[in-house]
Amino acid sequence: MAGAAEIIARLIDQHQSAILAEWLSLQKEAGALSTGRIREAELEVQSREFLGLLREGMIKGGVDAGHAAHEKVRERLSEISRSRALQGFSPSETATFVFSLKQPLFNALNRDAGHDAKLMAAVIWAITLFLDELGLLTMEVFQKSREEVIVRQQREIAELSTPVVKLWDGVLALPVIGTLDSERTQFVMENLLQTIVDTGAEIAIIDITGVPTVDTLTAQHLLKTVQAARLMGADCIISGIRPQIAQTMVHLGVELNVVSKATLADAFAIALRRTGRTVSRLKGAEAEAAKKEAAVARGE
Amino acid sequence: MATKRTERVDIRSSEDVVRVRQQVRVLAVEAGLSLVDQTKIVTAASELARNTIDYGGGGEAMLEVLEDGRRRGVRLTFADQGPGIADIEQALRDGFTSGGGLGLGLGGARRLANEFSIESTVGVGTKVSITRWKA
Amino acid sequence: MDRIPILKMGRALLVTIQVDMHDRLATALEEDLTTKIVAVGAKGVLIDISALEIVDSFIGRMLDNIAAVSRILDAETVVVGMRPAVAITLVELGLSLSGVKTALNVERGMALIARRLEAEQEAEDGDEED
Numbered sequence: 001m002a003g004a005a006e007i008i009a010r011l012i013d014q015h016q017s018a019i020l021a022e023w024l025s026l027q028k029e030a031g032a033l034s035t036g037r038i039r040e041a042e043l044e045v046q047s048r049e050f051l052g053l054l055r056e057g058m059i060k061g062g063v064d065a066g067h068a069a070h071e072k073v074r075e076r077l078s079e080i081s082r083s084r085a086l087q088g089f090s091p092s093e094t095a096t097f098v099f100s101l102k103q104p105l106f107n108a109l110n111r112d113a114g115h116d117a118k119l120m121a122a123v124i125w126a127i128t129l130f131l132d133e134l135g136l137l138t139m140e141v142f143q144k145s146r147e148e149v150i151v152r153q154q155r156e157i158a159e160l161s162t163p164v165v166k167l168w169d170g171v172l173a174l175p176v177i178g179t180l181d182s183e184r185t186q187f188v189m190e191n192l193l194q195t196i197v198d199t200g201a202e203i204a205i206i207d208i209t210g211v212p213t214v215d216t217l218t219a220q221h222l223l224k225t226v227q228a229a230r231l232m233g234a235d236c237i238i239s240g241i242r243p244q245i246a247q248t249m250v251h252l253g254v255e256l257n258v259v260s261k262a263t264l265a266d267a268f269a270i271a272l273r274r275t276g277r278t279v280s281r282l283k284g285a286e287a288e289a290a291k292k293e294a295a296v297a298r299g300e
Numbered sequence: 301m302a303t304k305r306t307e308r309v310d311i312r313s314s315e316d317v318v319r320v321r322q323q324v325r326v327l328a329v330e331a332g333l334s335l336v337d338q339t340k341i342v343t344a345a346s347e348l349a350r351n352t353i354d355y356g357g358g359g360e361a362m363l364e365v366l367e368d369g370r371r372r373g374v375r376l377t378f379a380d381q382g383p384g385i386a387d388i389e390q391a392l393r394d395g396f397t398s399g400g401g402l403g404l405g406l407g408g409a410r411r412l413a414n415e416f417s418i419e420s421t422v423g424v425g426t427k428v429s430i431t432r433w434k435a
Numbered sequence: 436m437d438r439i440p441i442l443k444m445g446r447a448l449l450v451t452i453q454v455d456m457h458d459r460l461a462t463a464l465e466e467d468l469t470t471k472i473v474a475v476g477a478k479g480v481l482i483d484i485s486a487l488e489i490v491d492s493f494i495g496r497m498l499d500n501i502a503a504v505s506r507i508l509d510a511e512t513v514v515v516g517m518r519p520a521v522a523i524t525l526v527e528l529g530l531s532l533s534g535v536k537t538a539l540n541v542e543r544g545m546a547l548i549a550r551r552l553e554a555e556q557e558a559e560d561g562d563e564e565d
Contacts, residue, residue: 193519
């Protein structure tokens, strides 16, 4: 008497087109194509290939979904889940791929005459367990893929919200917006230091006007950034420390061993002087020419 | 948690410290660590390898690439049969002030790693283990 | 055994560290530098570490030592070219290298030393006029 695995493999073998057709129709019913993210032809190929791998696995490894023989099945399923997750499918939509295969297999089993009730029950149970486990696998892979997306987006947000700006030759500004957590600070620090190297900056102005609160940890992070820049031969000025923050830092006993100025403008003025420059008023002919340029720009 | 790769390095001379650094770099790259994290773990390895020679009378390093679910990491274990450390807390707190003491090796290595553990018995030896995971 | 070459650039000495240094090499460098500073009357020592991927406490101590000895011999030491990853790691490690001046690259380092020489020269001229 054939075991459950052999029966399932034979079912797939003999009733492939019927199973496939039913499975596809159930997936479509569940809305697999409605979102427009995947085309019917693609879905058919995915389903047919998956069915084939499943059959092979059954022959070689039986009904245990964790068996080594089913590794290709699990891999393929992981790939499909991952791509669905990245495309924006919902977890249910992704899991439906697996779960909707149950019915067609049960139906095929029914049509296949000549099995006693006990054996049929055993096969149905085997199919159920097998596909349930695969269904859980899709959920896990889906979850992890979504987490990857979140991490990547966090990094992008960090990049966007802390651009390093060149104010003048040798002078950089780093306007920080929002709170500085460990990971973000790490990223900001690396970005600033690399930019110092790339532009040959002598001074970096870190403006924290946009930082709502500075706790001990944030202050430490800032300090580390300043120390690292100094080790590389660049100096830092911190600007935009609001009165409340100054008070908090004193109360917390934080010592920021670095020059700090109230505004970015003040810090810029110092930076210019330190790099041997000054800003002076235009005189005579040059002044006249500049006035004319301004008038033209205003459309007069 | 699985160990995907293990390397052992004997630490007897300062050339071995260089060898440890190079090997740890290879493993750190294999674990997919970022450049900064690679630098941190290799530097920590250098400190601990030196300690093994300077205070442990030589020993052995076991370098492993770990895989825990989906994340990868590097675990380094330095073991010696030296005099051991009487006061571990003190050793961890010591600053870079020269002249006696265990310098910055231990404390520094701990700060550079995600996980740190140390076993030491006076007269028997010391075993220090650090792990750095891919962020 | 190889020794790290020391170049003379004007009144400064330039050392480029490119290999993973082991102890004997480091000690040899300290000795060679000390000798040469005196021999050529150098006013500055430039140590280029832009090729170093790792700076541990040993190298850190070596740099501190060189800076201290140079100072006694009236020369200023400038360490140039530290990589970002190294700087971040040193800060985490707790190595401050407080006795050492740093600059972004050799050019800036030389400028630093030149400025110091200028300042000294002016001071000397000032003294002469008195």
